[in-house]
Amino acid sequence: MSLLDTDVDLARDCAYAAALPRDGAFAALDGSAQCDVAIVGGGLAGLSAAIELADRGFAVTVLEAHEVGWGGSGRNGGQVIHGLGCDPQEVERQLGLERARIVWAASLEGMDIIHQRCERFAIDAEWRSGYLMAAVNARRGRALESLADRLASRYDYPLTRIDPREIAQWIASPRFHSALHDARSGHLNPLKYTRGLARGAASLGVRIHEGTRVSALVPGERTQLVTPRGVLSARWVVLAGNVYLQGVAPQVERRVMPVETFIASTGPLAEPLAASLIPSGSAVSDNNFVLDYFRVSADRRMLFGGCESHRLSRPANLAETMRRRMVAVFPQLAAQRVEHVWGGAVDVTLNRAPDFGRVPCDGSRAANVYCLQGFSGHGLALTGIAGRLVAEALTGHASRFDVFARLRHLAFPGGRRLGATMVGLGLAWYRLRDALGW
Numbered sequence: 142m143s144l145l146d147t148d149v150d151l152a153r154d155c156a157y158a159a160a161l162p163r164d165g166a167f168a169a170l171d172g173s174a175q176c177d178v179a180i181v182g183g184g185l186a187g188l189s190a191a192i193e194l195a196d197r198g199f200a201v202t203v204l205e206a207h208e209v210g211w212g213g214s215g216r217n218g219g220q221v222i223h224g225l226g227c228d229p230q231e232v233e234r235q236l237g238l239e240r241a242r243i244v245w246a247a248s249l250e251g252m253d254i255i256h257q258r259c260e261r262f263a264i265d266a267e268w269r270s271g272y273l274m275a276a277v278n279a280r281r282g283r284a285l286e287s288l289a290d291r292l293a294s295r296y297d298y299p300l301t302r303i304d305p306r307e308i309a310q311w312i313a314s315p316r317f318h319s320a321l322h323d324a325r326s327g328h329l330n331p332l333k334y335t336r337g338l339a340r341g342a343a344s345l346g347v348r349i350h351e352g353t354r355v356s357a358l359v360p361g362e363r364t365q366l367v368t369p370r371g372v373l374s375a376r377w378v379v380l381a382g383n384v385y386l387q388g389v390a391p392q393v394e395r396r397v398m399p400v401e402t403f404i405a406s407t408g409p410l411a412e413p414l415a416a417s418l419i420p421s422g423s424a425v426s427d428n429n430f431v432l433d434y435f436r437v438s439a440d441r442r443m444l445f446g447g448c449e450s451h452r453l454s455r456p457a458n459l460a461e462t463m464r465r466r467m468v469a470v471f472p473q474l475a476a477q478r479v480e481h482v483w484g485g486a487v488d489v490t491l492n493r494a495p496d497f498g499r500v501p502c503d504g505s506r507a508a509n510v511y512c513l514q515g516f517s518g519h520g521l522a523l524t525g526i527a528g529r530l531v532a533e534a535l536t537g538h539a540s541r542f543d544v545f546a547r548l549r550h551l552a553f554p555g556g557r558r559l560g561a562t563m564v565g566l567g568l569a570w571y572r573l574r575d576a577l578g579w
Contacts, residue, residue, distance in 0.1 A: 157332035179342030179375035184214030188382035189528025206354035210335030226493035251522035264337030272326035275367030328424035371494035399486035405463035490515035
C-alpha cells in the first residue's frame, strides 16, 4: 500500500473541503502529449511554477495523481510564516551570512507573491495578517528573545516582543509565558488559495490533468513521463510531488520523510468567544519541537493542529486526542465539540531546510529535471518563491535558485521504512524534551 493510498483516510474529513465543494475537475491525461515543461504535482509548488513559466512563454502541463490541492497544499493549517523550517543559523552555517540573507529575503518575497496572486486571479483566500510564536516557559522564552535579536541584527526584521505581563492581552490561554508577534506573516484558507491558483494557471493556458499518477520518468533530451493512460514528453521536468512522488525519482525522494500532522476543527464559535481567544486575530504556534499551531478561521472555527507522528504511530482516537490538546491550551473550549479532524503528510528534510535542485539521472546531473521539495511546514510562502526560482533557472537566470541548491541534504538512513521508525523515535525524544521544558 502506497503513501498516497494510506493518506486518503486522513483527507476525508477536512473542514476546508467540506465547506468548499468542487465546481469542476480537470480531465486525466489520455494518450500521448508533449509540452515545454512538465510539472509533477498539482499542489502549491507545482501550480506556482506553472504560473511563473506560463508568464515566461512556456507551454506547461501539470500532472496530478489525485486532484489539485489534495495533499498538504490544500489541507495544511493555513499559516503563512516568514523564514524557513530550520533555524537561520543552519542556513548561515552552510551558506554564510550573505547568501543566508538572500534566502531570507526570498522567503519574504514568497509571502508577497500570495497577495499578488490573490489580487491577480481574484482569489478570496480569507487572508488575515498576524502571527504569534509563543513560548510555554521561561527557557523557551529566552530562545524567542535570542531569535528576535538575530532577526533584527542580521536580517533587519524586527518583531514585537511580548513579555509575561502582556501575554494575556494577546492570547487567552494560561499555557504561554511570552511571545513574538510578526504583523507581516498571517493566515488564510489554503484550499481556496490552491484551487484559485489552479484556475489562474488554467486561464494562462496551462494544461492540468488530475487523476494522472506518474509511474516512471524516462530521462533524455526530451524526458518521458509515463502515466496509466498515456505518456507526456517534455523538454524540462519539475518534480513538485514532495512525499507523493512514489518512486519516480528515488535519488531525491530519500532526502525527505513524510511526517504526519493533524488538525481538529470546532463548529462555528459564538462571536464574543471567538474574538476573545486571540484578540489580534493572529495565527499562533508555540516554539516546542513537536509544536501546537492554531488559529480562528474566517467562519469562527478554532482550527487546532499538532500531534506529529509517523504512519506507524498514528493516534488511535485522533479526534479525542486533538480535543484534549486543544482544551489544554484553551480550557474555555471544553464544551465545544470537534466537528472535523483530518491530517496529512508534511515533507520534512533532516535539517528542515528546503531542498531545491537539479535531479541526477543516469549517473549524471541532468540539466532538464528539477525538484522542489522539503518545505518542512513553511510551504505556503516558500512554494511561491520556489516556483519563481525554478522559472528563473529555466530562462537562464539561475543565481537565486543555485543559492538554495547549495543547501546540503542528507538522505534519511535506511530508506522510508527504517527512516520512519527513526523519525518516530526522534519525535518521542523531542516530546519528552518538550514535556520537561528543555
